Amino acid sequence: MISLDNVSVRAGAFRLEGIQLLVPAGEYGILMGKTGAGKTSLLEAVIGFKSVVAGSICLAGRDVTHMNPAVRGIGYLPQDGALFSTLTVEENLAFALKIRRVEKERIASRVRELAELMGIGPLLKRQTHGLSGGERQRVALGRAMAFEPRILCLDEPLSALDSETREQILQLLLTIKRLNQVTILHVTHDLGEAKRLADKIFRLVNGKIEASDTALSGIRDS
Amino acid sequence: MSDSIDTDSIDSVNVQDDFSMRNAWIARSNQLFAISFVLIGSTYLLLILGMLLADVAYVLDQSVSKAKNASSFWGSMLADNPISVSLRDPKIQHSIWLSMISCTLAAILSVVFAVPLGYVLSRIPFRGRNLVDAFLDIPIVLPPLIVGLSLLILFQFTPFRWVARSIVYQVPAVILAQWAVSCAYAVRTMKMTFDQIDPRCEQVAISLGCTRFQAFSLVTFPEAKLGLLTAFTLAWARSLGEFGPLLIFAGATRMKTEVLSTSVFLEMNVGNIEGAVAVSLLMIAVSIVVMIITRWASYHPTDGKA
Numbered sequence: 001m002i003s004l005d006n007v008s009v010r011a012g013a014f015r016l017e018g019i020q021l022l023v024p025a026g027e028y029g030i031l032m033g034k035t036g037a038g039k040t041s042l043l044e045a046v047i048g049f050k051s052v053v054a055g056s057i058c059l060a061g062r063d064v065t066h067m068n069p070a071v072r073g074i075g076y077l078p079q080d081g082a083l084f085s086t087l088t089v090e091e092n093l094a095f096a097l098k099i100r101r102v103e104k105e106r107i108a109s110r111v112r113e114l115a116e117l118m119g120i121g122p123l124l125k126r127q128t129h130g131l132s133g134g135e136r137q138r139v140a141l142g143r144a145m146a147f148e149p150r151i152l153c154l155d156e157p158l159s160a161l162d163s164e165t166r167e168q169i170l171q172l173l174l175t176i177k178r179l180n181q182v183t184i185l186h187v188t189h190d191l192g193e194a195k196r197l198a199d200k201i202f203r204l205v206n207g208k209i210e211a212s213d214t215a216l217s218g219i220r221d222s
Numbered sequence: 223m224s225d226s227i228d229t230d231s232i233d234s235v236n237v238q239d240d241f242s243m244r245n246a247w248i249a250r251s252n253q254l255f256a257i258s259f260v261l262i263g264s265t266y267l268l269l270i271l272g273m274l275l276a277d278v279a280y281v282l283d284q285s286v287s288k289a290k291n292a293s294s295f296w297g298s299m300l301a302d303n304p305i306s307v308s309l310r311d312p313k314i315q316h317s318i319w320l321s322m323i324s325c326t327l328a329a330i331l332s333v334v335f336a337v338p339l340g341y342v343l344s345r346i347p348f349r350g351r352n353l354v355d356a357f358l359d360i361p362i363v364l365p366p367l368i369v370g371l372s373l374l375i376l377f378q379f380t381p382f383r384w385v386a387r388s389i390v391y392q393v394p395a396v397i398l399a400q401w402a403v404s405c406a407y408a409v410r411t412m413k414m415t416f417d418q419i420d421p422r423c424e425q426v427a428i429s430l431g432c433t434r435f436q437a438f439s440l441v442t443f444p445e446a447k448l449g450l451l452t453a454f455t456l457a458w459a460r461s462l463g464e465f466g467p468l469l470i471f472a473g474a475t476r477m478k479t480e481v482l483s484t485s486v487f488l489e490m491n492v493g494n495i496e497g498a499v500a501v502s503l504l505m506i507a508v509s510i511v512v513m514i515i516t517r518w519a520s521y522h523p524t525d526g527k528a
Contacts, residue, residue, distance in 0.1 A: 047429055069428050076429040082422035086444040095440075096430035140426075147431065 001025045002046065002151060002185050007055035011041035016207045019055065023200055025150075028177050028184045030194040033204030039187045040155060042204065046185060047153050048072050060150045060183070072151075075144030075182070079156045081136040083128040089139050090124040096147040114142040118172065134165035138172065145182075152176075154186040158193055173197055274506065277499055281305065284496050304500035313476050314485055314501065320396065321481040325461040328400035332408035332457035333450060340412025340453075341438070345421060355413075361406040369402055370467030395472035396479050400461035407460050408453040415449025416442070452519040459512040462505065 004021040016038045023029030033039045044050040046057060048069030056065045064072045084092055093114050097107045115121045118138040123131065131139065137157060144152060157173070158166045174197065177184065188194060194201050203210040285303035292298035300306065308314045343355055361369060373395075377386040389395050419442055427437035465483040472479040474488060482505055489497035 047425075049425055049428075069425075070431050070433065072429075074429055076426055078422045078426060080420070080422065082420055082426050084423055084427070084441050086441075086447075095427070099431045099436065143426075143430070 003058040008053040009045045011038035027199040030198040037204045075149040075152045077154045081140035118142040152184045304496040308500040317480045317485040324396045328461040329458040332405040336408035336412040344416035366466030370470030373471045391473045399467040399471045404457035404460035408457040411453035448519040
């Protein structure tokens with residue numbers, strides 16, 4: 001579950017005020033808004049890169065409002081993937097587990113599992129440079145899911161991809177959604193993406209969230 | 223109808239004429255532009271080349287004129303040329319050793335300070351960051367003599383005064399003076415390096431469970447390796463070329479605080495131009511090696527991303 005209660009965040013020159021947002025456990029929430037509406041700022045507040053001015057953030061039943069991002073247990077996928085370029089694909093996938101001092105055998109089996117889910121088995125020994133845009137997103141998504149987080153935060157994961165790759169990654173996200181193990185908050189400005197993936201859609205307009213149910217029904221009617 | 227066709231064709235002939243004239247004029251103007259820029263630019267290139275070749279020619283000329291009177295021409299060319307003579311001189315040997323050691327220590331110190339400074343300036347927003355950034359340029363823009371004088375004056379004050387006897391006009395002063403200037407170049411380089419590395423990578427590492435130090439040491443620092451090499455070599459080269467601050471703060475005592483740049487000055491002072499040029503040639507060779515390393519490293523700024 002991702003729950004924001006009356007959250008206020010500074011976003012550049014303006015402020016997001018009184019944000020209410022609830023994505024129930026296992027559901028797929030999409031946060032929409034125009035460029036500059038503050039979507040990324042709100043996502044950063046959830047992850048913990050940005051401190052909130054007021055209100056509280058609960059993730060999977062824990063109040064994390066003032067917690068360090070490192071302990072919030074969120075798998076984070078930034079727009080460009082932001083792969084660790086000095087590590088191989090395999091080392092990228094294993095990163096979160098190594099930090100947690102998981103035993104070698106368990107890391108190896110989890111990496112195999114992720115590689116299969118993401119369809120990147122043949123890439124494991126490769127360096128990250130030279131990977132295509134789609135491959136990079138698959139690796140980054142695998143890296144974010146490696147430690148089995150209960151929350152995934154995706155920042156425009158499809159916007160830098162060509163239409164064919166976009167469809168493939170979208171299918172991958174649908175697969176992850178069907179596995180029903182994580183609660184997802186996905187930021188995008190693309191309505192088509194939102195319609196196909198979302199259980200709940202939140203629109204960020206003028207620093208406020210428009211009621212999610214009306215937003216969704218409005219989209220379904222159109 | 224026919225009238226209008228005629229005027230049309232006349233017009234189009236005029237237009238065509240105008241066109242080709244303008245075309246020719248533009249072509250000539252472009253040619254002139256290219257030629258003048260190449261000429262102006264190449265004058266400076268020729269000056270650089272001329273300076274280097276003059277040094278080499280001078281040393282060769284001296285060697286040949288000595289070798290002509292010697293019993294074995296090639297033996298004398300090899301043994302009595304100004305570079306070999308300088309290399310045999312214990313004073314120059316001392317100066318080479320001191321230069322290598324002091325430059326290396328100054329460069330290591332520079333990098334040790336430049337990594338955190340460059341990182342903070344690049345990543346952590348704080349009030350007055352631009353001011354601090356500009357402040358760090360002061361050693362670069364300050365006249366070198368003033369750096370030396372300011373260091374000397376600084377060591378008149380407590381607590382520096384307590385250690386002044388073992389630093390000023392001693393070997394530590396050489397390293398300190400070299401570091402005071404070269405560190406500013408290393409900071410610039412490290413800041414640029416960190417600017418080029420995507421801060422998102424570090425954020426991802428933190429979200430995956432890293433402390434800031436882990437994120438820095440496991441993700442950002444490995445990506446900054448080549449930048450670090452550039453910063454080190456640049457600081458090393460700056461230290462090698464440093465002269466003004468050394469003269470004032472460390473003095474130019476033979477066999478004590480004499481480094482290569484001081485040697486050139488001292489040899490000139492005693493009228494040994496050959497020796498001065500020979501030492502210069504050694505320094506030119508080292509500088510070119512440094513330039514090649516920094517060039518190579520800056521073509522691969524963040525390991526793989528280039």
